[in-house]
Amino acid sequence: LAKTTQPISMDSYEGQEVNITCSHNNIATNDYITWYQQFPSQGPRFIIQGYKTKVTNEVASLFIPADRKSSTLSLPRVSLSDTAVYYCLVGGRNKLTFGGGTRVLVKP
C-alpha cells in the first residue's frame, strides 16, 4: 500500500486560499489521487480526483507534478464552513490508502 503524509493542521482566515500538500513517494503507476473532506461525526465527502497535472472543479483545484510523488489541494477563498479535516487518498482498483488528515481551521 502507498504511504501518504500530510501536515497535521493549518490555520487560515476567511477569504484566503488554502493549500494542503500530501506526500506519496511510493505511488504506483495505476494509482489515482483523491481528496476528501470530513466533518465531525460524518463520513468523508469527495472533493476532487486526479491522476496527473492539474484538475479543477467548482470547489477546488488539484495540482500533481510530473513525478506524482506529491499532490496539492487548493481551496480558493475559504469560509468558516470549510473548517474540517482534509484527507488525501491514494489508490487504484483495489488498494486504497488515506493520509492522516490535515485539520484546517478557518478563522473570521
Add this chain to the structure above:
Amino acid sequence: ETGVTQSPTHLIKTRGQQVTLRCSSQSGHNTVSWYQQALGQGPQFIFQYYREEENGRGNFPPRFSGLQFPNYSSELNVNALELDDSALYLCASSWLAGGNTGELFFGEGSRLTVL
C-alpha cells in the same frame, strides 16, 4: 445525502465477542469498501468487495471478514474483539470501472466500543 446507510450507529461489545456491521450501498454501485477510523486518525482500508467477491484487502487480520450480497448490501464481521478494535467503521460504495474505484460515497459510520 449519499444514499449509503449503515447500522447500527453505535454499539458496545466486550472483549472476545463478535460483531456484525451492516451497510446498504447507493443504488447502481457495484463496489463496497470498509474502513476503520480510530479517534483522531485517518480511515484505514480494511477490504473491498466487487460483485460479491473480495478483490482487495488492507493490513487487517483474518478475524475481519465480510460479505457483499446481490442487492449490493454488505456486512463487516469482526470476531474475537480486542480493545483496539474500538473505532468508527465506515462503509463506502462506488462504481469500479477500469483501474479506478472512482468517487467513494461514505455512510455516517458505526461507532464500536469494545470494553
